[in-house]
Amino acid sequence: MSAGAPPVLAARGVSLAFGTPPAARTILSDLAFEVPEREFVCIVGPSGCGKTTLLRVLAGLLPASAGEAHFQGRRVAAPQPDIAIIFQDYGRALLPWRTVAGNVALAFEARGIPKSEHAVRSAPLLAKMRLAEHADKFPAELSGGMQQRVQIARCLAQEPRVLLMDEPFGALDAITRQTLQDEFARLCESEHRTVLFVTHDLEEAIYLGDRVIALAANPGRIVEIIDVDLPRPRRQLETREDYRFLEYRHRLFQHLGHE
Numbered sequence: 655m656s657a658g659a660p661p662v663l664a665a666r667g668v669s670l671a672f673g674t675p676p677a678a679r680t681i682l683s684d685l686a687f688e689v690p691e692r693e694f695v696c697i698v699g700p701s702g703c704g705k706t707t708l709l710r711v712l713a714g715l716l717p718a719s720a721g722e723a724h725f726q727g728r729r730v731a732a733p734q735p736d737i738a739i740i741f742q743d744y745g746r747a748l749l750p751w752r753t754v755a756g757n758v759a760l761a762f763e764a765r766g767i768p769k770s771e772h773a774v775r776s777a778p779l780l781a782k783m784r785l786a787e788h789a790d791k792f793p794a795e796l797s798g799g800m801q802q803r804v805q806i807a808r809c810l811a812q813e814p815r816v817l818l819m820d821e822p823f824g825a826l827d828a829i830t831r832q833t834l835q836d837e838f839a840r841l842c843e844s845e846h847r848t849v850l851f852v853t854h855d856l857e858e859a860i861y862l863g864d865r866v867i868a869l870a871a872n873p874g875r876i877v878e879i880i881d882v883d884l885p886r887p888r889r890q891l892e893t894r895e896d897y898r899f900l901e902y903r904h905r906l907f908q909h910l911g912h913e
């Protein structure tokens with residue numbers, strides 16, 4: 655980030671309530687944090703603490719009741735192509751009647767890129783996500799991990815400035831999940847991506863993040879922000895056995911418990 659440039663994403667005193675008084679319920683309370691360019695920031699918190707709601711506010715899908723979401727120094731008032739969201743439910747995120755390449759091409763269509771360029775543009779993305787041999791398959795012919803890689807490829811095809819990810823690996827088995835964690839971390843590092851990654855898995859947050867923001871519930875609020883001082887590339891065994899990893903896990907567990 656150049657000196658003085660605003661953070662890519664920021665929550666400035668964001669609060670959110672659903673319903674109208676006196677029945678209003680505060681879901682998010684005065685959240686303030688920044689996501690600087692090229693950082694991988696994770697958000698952890700128990701189920702129902704408002705993680706998905708927070709992502710929706712930051713993406714411009716839901717207005718804050720108080721405070722503001724900022725993207726590159728400006729208030730976010732509506733969804734924008736520079737902010738991409740990856741959902742947990744990859745099954746519903748993909749169009750079943752389109753092939754892998756066809757799903758990725760959705761992003762090119764949205765950007766007005768001529769059809770003649772789609773194949774040449776999607777090829778390197780599919781190769782990066784190890785989907786090159788599956789370009790002509792339909793989602794139903796793919797494993798869960800492959801479907802999630804298609805969704806990630808489609809988001810990258812959008813060429814967003816920031817990726818918001820909502821428990822993207824939550825529905826996958828442990829081995830597939832670890833493989834995708836490593837592939838995605840490597841990709842983000844080599845492409846200097848800016849990412850805000852939501853998970854309820856403390857270890858996943860520490861493993862992936864440069865920083866971890868811990869939320870507590872009722873109302874959703876920040877209880878701690880941890881700077882993760884662990885070398886990259888991270889490695890499934892060594893990183894998770896590092897004394898610092900265990901110390902962060904201990905600290906987060908004390909806040910959140912019951913994981």
Ligand SMILES: Nc1ncnc2c1ncn2[C@@H]1O[C@H](COP(=O)(O)OP(=O)(O)OP(=O)(O)O)[C@@H](O)[C@H]1O
Nearest residue numbers: 672673681699700701702703704705706707708854
């Ligand atoms: N549109 C809505 N109207 C009313 N309440 C809502 C709405 N959306 C979410 N909520 C409530 O807001 C709270 C936070 O929901 P949210 O989905 O953001 O939690 P979460 O942290 O993402 O949970 P999980 O880990 O289970 O995905 C929940 O109590 C939920 O019932």
Ligand SMILES: [Mg+2]
Nearest residue numbers: 705706707820
């Ligand atoms: Mg959620």
